[in-house]
Amino acid sequence: MAHVLGQNQYGKAETRVVRITRSGARHEIKDVSVSVALSGDLDAMHLSGSNAHCLPTDSVKNTCYALAKQYGIDSAEGYGIRLARHFVAEVAPIHRARVRIEEYVWDRIRTPRAPARATGAEEADHSFVRRGGEVRTAEVHWDGKALQVVSGLKGLVVMNSTGSEFRGYLKDRYTTLQETDDRVLATEVTARWRHSFTGAEGEAEPGWDTGWAEVRDQLLEAFAETYSHSLQQTLHAMGTRVLDHQPGVAEIRLQLPNRHHFPVDLEPFGLRNENEVFHAADRPYGLIEGTVHREGAVPAIPVE
Numbered sequence: 001m002a003h004v005l006g007q008n009q010y011g012k013a014e015t016r017v018v019r020i021t022r023s024g025a026r027h028e029i030k031d032v033s034v035s036v037a038l039s040g041d042l043d044a045m046h047l048s049g050s051n052a053h054c055l056p057t058d059s060v061k062n063t064c065y066a067l068a069k070q071y072g073i074d075s076a077e078g079y080g081i082r083l084a085r086h087f088v089a090e091v092a093p094i095h096r097a098r099v100r101i102e103e104y105v106w107d108r109i110r111t112p113r114a115p116a117r118a119t120g121a122e123e124a125d126h127s128f129v130r131r132g133g134e135v136r137t138a139e140v141h142w143d144g145k146a147l148q149v150v151s152g153l154k155g156l157v158v159m160n161s162t163g164s165e166f167r168g169y170l171k172d173r174y175t176t177l178q179e180t181d182d183r184v185l186a187t188e189v190t191a192r193w194r195h196s197f198t199g200a201e202g203e204a205e206p207g208w209d210t211g212w213a214e215v216r217d218q219l220l221e222a223f224a225e226t227y228s229h230s231l232q233q234t235l236h237a238m239g240t241r242v243l244d245h246q247p248g249v250a251e252i253r254l255q256l257p258n259r260h261h262f263p264v265d266l267e268p269f270g271l272r273n274e275n276e277v278f279h280a281a282d283r284p285y286g287l288i289e290g291t292v293h294r295e296g297a298v299p300a301i302p303v304e
């Protein structure tokens with residue numbers, strides 16, 4: 001008995017598009033994951049092996065980038081409608097398109113040093129923190145004699161849409177990376193800081209909550225205000241900022257994965273990508289880690 005081909009669809013899932021709009025110094029960012037499923041006259045592809053009706057999923061992905069460049073991403077819905085209409089209108093065998101979009105929302109980092117503007121004083125022009133997903137951590141060790149308290153946070157995702165370069169690095173025969181004087185710098189901060197508090201009789205306990213909030217602010221401010229030659233240098237600036245302002249913190253350890261944003265090559269479609277459309281890669285990632293401690297303090301936060 002013959003079997004019947006039932007519902008089928010295909011497309012590209014989870015294309016990560018970051019669209020930066022640069023209106024002068026003040027940037028806007030849109031960060032989405034797009035999943036497109038197309039269906040239509042695709043029976044022959046499954047039954048006979050003819051690919052004549054198949055627009056490659058690679059082209060579907062490219063379309064996501066190209067339309068983001070040409071029309072921007074005004075809203076997830078608007079972008080989704082544009083994409084869905086595009087495939088049905090432009091690709092003859094395609095009769096239905098389903099476009100799912102997840103949008104990651106970014107807020108501007110607030111820093112006292114940001115230029116005051118009519119539109120949002122104290123908000124950085126090109127430094128952003130991703131909303132949601134952040135976790136506060138604490139680790140306490142007590143062996144009956146010595147107390148060790150380490151506060152922390154993880155999942156704090158930040159981005160500078162400019163103000164970052166990476167050049168002058170060592171090159172060997174396997175180096176293909178091109179130098180850049182203007183790149184997107186994005187990372188997901190894991191920070192742990194050890195308090196000098198010993199819990200001795202009569203020693204005042206620090207305000208854990210206010211201290212934690214201050215450290216978070218200082219990490220964000222340093223990230224936003226540092227012109228970055230590398231993530232390593234930014235790490236040092238962030239750690240130093242915390243030690244400068246928190247006398248009760250003896251050391252801070254930071255783990256900063258470099259969340260690479262690769263400019264998409266739009267030349268094949270006759271479009272110029274002027275640092276506007278990026279592919280946000282999730283792996284592999286550079287992993288930059290380091291401790292900043294006070295002179296004389298013996299680092300005790302474990303290296304993971």
Ligand SMILES: O=c1[nH]c(=O)c2[nH]c(=O)[nH]c2[nH]1
Binds near residue numbers: 229231258
């Ligand atoms: O800030 C960076 N540090 C690196 O060590 C590195 N390595 C790399 O390929 N890109 C970058 N960026």
